[in-house]
Amino acid sequence: MTVDRRSLLKYAGAASVMGMVPGLVRGAEQAAAAKADYTLRIGTGLVELSPQHILSTTLYNGQFPGPLLRFKEGQRVTVDIYNDTDTPELVHWHGQTIPSDVDGAAEEGSPFVPAHGMRRISFVPAPSGFRFYHTHVAAGDDLNRGTYTAQAGPVYIEPKANPGAYDREVFLVMKEFAPAFSRGGDMAMDMLVGEPIKALQQIGEKADQEAQEAQEKIKGFEVGYELFGINGRMLGAGEPIRVKQGERVLFHVLNASATEIRSFALPGHTFKIVALDGNPVPTQAGVPVLWLGTAERISAIVEMKHPGVWVLGDLSDDDRGHGMGIVVEYADRKGKPQWVKPKPYRWDYTRFGKAGAVAASPDETIEMTIVKRNAAINGFNQWTLNGEAFSMEMMKPKYKVRQGRRYRLKFRNASDDIHPLHLHRHSFELTRVGGKPIAGIMKDVAMLGGFQELEFDFVANNPGLTLFHCHQQLHMDFGFMVLFDYA
Ligand SMILES: [Cu+2]
Numbered sequence: 001m002t003v004d005r006r007s008l009l010k011y012a013g014a015a016s017v018m019g020m021v022p023g024l025v026r027g028a029e030q031a032a033a034a035k036a037d038y039t040l041r042i043g044t045g046l047v048e049l050s051p052q053h054i055l056s057t058t059l060y061n062g063q064f065p066g067p068l069l070r071f072k073e074g075q076r077v078t079v080d081i082y083n084d085t086d087t088p089e090l091v092h093w094h095g096q097t098i099p100s101d102v103d104g105a106a107e108e109g110s111p112f113v114p115a116h117g118m119r120r121i122s123f124v125p126a127p128s129g130f131r132f133y134h135t136h137v138a139a140g141d142d143l144n145r146g147t148y149t150a151q152a153g154p155v156y157i158e159p160k161a162n163p164g165a166y167d168r169e170v171f172l173v174m175k176e177f178a179p180a181f182s183r184g185g186d187m188a189m190d191m192l193v194g195e196p197i198k199a200l201q202q203i204g205e206k207a208d209q210e211a212q213e214a215q216e217k218i219k220g221f222e223v224g225y226e227l228f229g230i231n232g233r234m235l236g237a238g239e240p241i242r243v244k245q246g247e248r249v250l251f252h253v254l255n256a257s258a259t260e261i262r263s264f265a266l267p268g269h270t271f272k273i274v275a276l277d278g279n280p281v282p283t284q285a286g287v288p289v290l291w292l293g294t295a296e297r298i299s300a301i302v303e304m305k306h307p308g309v310w311v312l313g314d315l316s317d318d319d320r321g322h323g324m325g326i327v328v329e330y331a332d333r334k335g336k337p338q339w340v341k342p343k344p345y346r347w348d349y350t351r352f353g354k355a356g357a358v359a360a361s362p363d364e365t366i367e368m369t370i371v372k373r374n375a376a377i378n379g380f381n382q383w384t385l386n387g388e389a390f391s392m393e394m395m396k397p398k399y400k401v402r403q404g405r406r407y408r409l410k411f412r413n414a415s416d417d418i419h420p421l422h423l424h425r426h427s428f429e430l431t432r433v434g435g436k437p438i439a440g441i442m443k444d445v446a447m448l449g450g451f452q453e454l455e456f457d458f459v460a461n462n463p464g465l466t467l468f469h470c471h472q473q474l475h476m477d478f479g480f481m482v483l484f485d486y487a
Pocket of ligand 1: 417418419420470471472475476480
């Protein structure tokens with residue numbers, strides 16, 4: 001594989017310069033002055049997926065997942081971040097409405113945590129619910145960087161008032177390990193509701209043709225994985241989740257994958273969805289299967305009323321076979337964990353929306369057409385939004401927004417890939433998915449289906465540079481990003 005690293009090296013160079021801002025010295029002085037509420041240490045360590053599968057990667061505090069951080073809504077916290085690695089790092093507080101300099105994205109101006117240095121940050125956690133933290137550096141062609149490593153950990157921000165209709169909480173972090181490049185195949189996409197739109201397929205076909213004529217290239221690189229786990233353990237290698245009949249268990253599930261869409265089922269049980277991306281849903285519908293795009297979170301209550309020893313796992317036999325699952329064991333039940341393949345189920349966000357409601361009208365609509373240029377950059381697919389790929393040097397494309405205005409983003413996907421769309425520092429309201437109107441669902445990541453459209457609204461209520469990107473690491477690193485800037 002020949003890969004030109006010039007652009008990536010240029011980016012890394014800019015990164016180390018940005019890491020040298022005065023914050024380093026100030027941070028160290030502050031650290032000496034008072035102890036932080038939380039400390040994160042970024043460093044190389046081992047993950048024991050099973051006794052036979054121990055691998056080395058970059059971790060928070062020597063563990064995967066990183067420690068569960070419990071914050072209180074509205075109560076300021078300080079976090080000391082130490083970087084024991086040789087490269088500058090960024091910790092992004094995913095799903096929180098915090099200032100740009102602590103959000104943890106270089107594009108927004110957050111300073112890097114220098115190699116072998118530290119940075120103290122302080123912010124007021126919000127909104128309440130299930131969030132997470134993860135690295136936000138570009139990986140490019142380096143599978144030892146970015147979200148291909150094990151730098152991810154859950155955050156739970158306690159609400160001021162806790163509804164509490166469950167007996168206990170279990171946090172589950174789904175993650176792949178041992179990544180490798182391959183020439184991509186097609187992503188399965190029939191699990192999302194909605195039909196492909198012909199006009200978008202035609203735009204995609206035209207881009208394919210152009211890429212082929214220009215470079216005679218085939219499909220670009222994709223990433224596959226050898227090993228899978230939940231909370232850092234392969235199926236059967238960790239402790240089972242021990243439950244009692246009649247217990248109501250609130251699962252907080254995070255898809256911490258760098259690139260993959262994940263599914264989840266527990267034979268004979270139903271998930272009652274109570275929150276998406278940590279935000280309570282208007283309609284708590286029951287579903288047999290969960291589908292989560294990269295970085296999505298689902299909070300769901302399962303009533304334990306089907307005694308046995310079960311596999312709670314991914315629908316893909318291959319991924320589950322390589323570890324993507326965890327055993328659920330009822331008290332006094334013994335035996336081999338059972339898996340039963342669920343009936344096909346199409347994921348539909350609108351089921352959890354506010355019935356009959358219509359979202360508020362936007363002040364402005366911004367349309368974005370997403371096109372894939374097959375293998376256009378050294379064998380990697382390039383992604384363009386309205387014909388433009390994001391450039392760190394130019395800090396473009398950049399859209400101006402005005403405080404207080406409500407913006408509707410209308411995405412038109414002219415590719416066959418699913419895109420987990422992510423907006424930083426703001427929550428958005430889904431307003432149209434798979435051809436259906438929807439209201440009342442607040443999220444920070446949403447899956448846009450292949451050759452489909454999706455609309456969401458956000459209110460410009462948190463001044464500062466704001467990044468929007470696809471959360472698929474390969475897509476964001478190769479163009480799928482824009483900035484919003486307050487006028
Ligand atoms: Cu994408």
